[in-house]
Amino acid sequence: xxxxxxxxxxxxxxxxNCRAWYANLSVLRWFxxxxxxxKFGHGQFPTHLYRLHLIESPACSCxxxxxxxxxxxxxxxxxxxxxxxMLRELSKMKVEFPTNMVxxxxxxxINVYRVLMKYIKSTNILI
Ligand SMILES: [Zn+2]
Numbered sequence: 317x318x319x320x321x322x323x324x325x326x327x328x329x330x331x332x333n334c335r336a337w338y339a340n341l342s343v344l345r346w347f348x349x350x351x352x353x354x355k356f357g358h359g360q361f362p363t364h365l366y367r368l369h370l371i372e373s374p375a376c377s378c379x380x381x382x383x384x385x386x387x388x389x390x391x392x393x394x395x396x397x398x399x400x401x402m403l404r405e406l407s408k409m410k411v412e413f414p415t416n417m418v419x420x421x422x423x424x425x426i427n428v429y430r431v432l433m434k435y436i437k438s439t440n441i442l443i
Pocket of ligand 1: 376378383392393
């Protein structure tokens with residue numbers, strides 16, 4: 317990994333803000349901690365576990381060489397039906413397509429986060 321490359325969080329928030337992104341959200345801790353893990357690109361998915369040297373491969377069970385949050389949310393063949401519903405719901409909001417998880421997570425919108433949480437629950441992916 318290139319140490320000079322911006323982190324996922326750095327791509328979502330290129331400038332430092334003194335207020336936490338969740339300051340105006342009235343949600344439970346588990347909700348914003350899950351969204352925070354997505355923003356940091358941390359979670360129990362292979363690319364993060366591989367980065368921590370906890371597993372031997374960052375590959376996805378579908379055969380893709382890398383299972384990161386972009387793959388899990390926007391590409392993985394294991395979740396095509398759930399993704400279709402998630403994208404249908406996101407298209408009703410101000411999410412522009414084509415998109416990626418950095419663009420989606422830049423929306424500081426509780427309804428966008430609720431759609432992501434619904435996808436996490438329906439797919440049983442571990443974040
Ligand atoms: Zn996959």
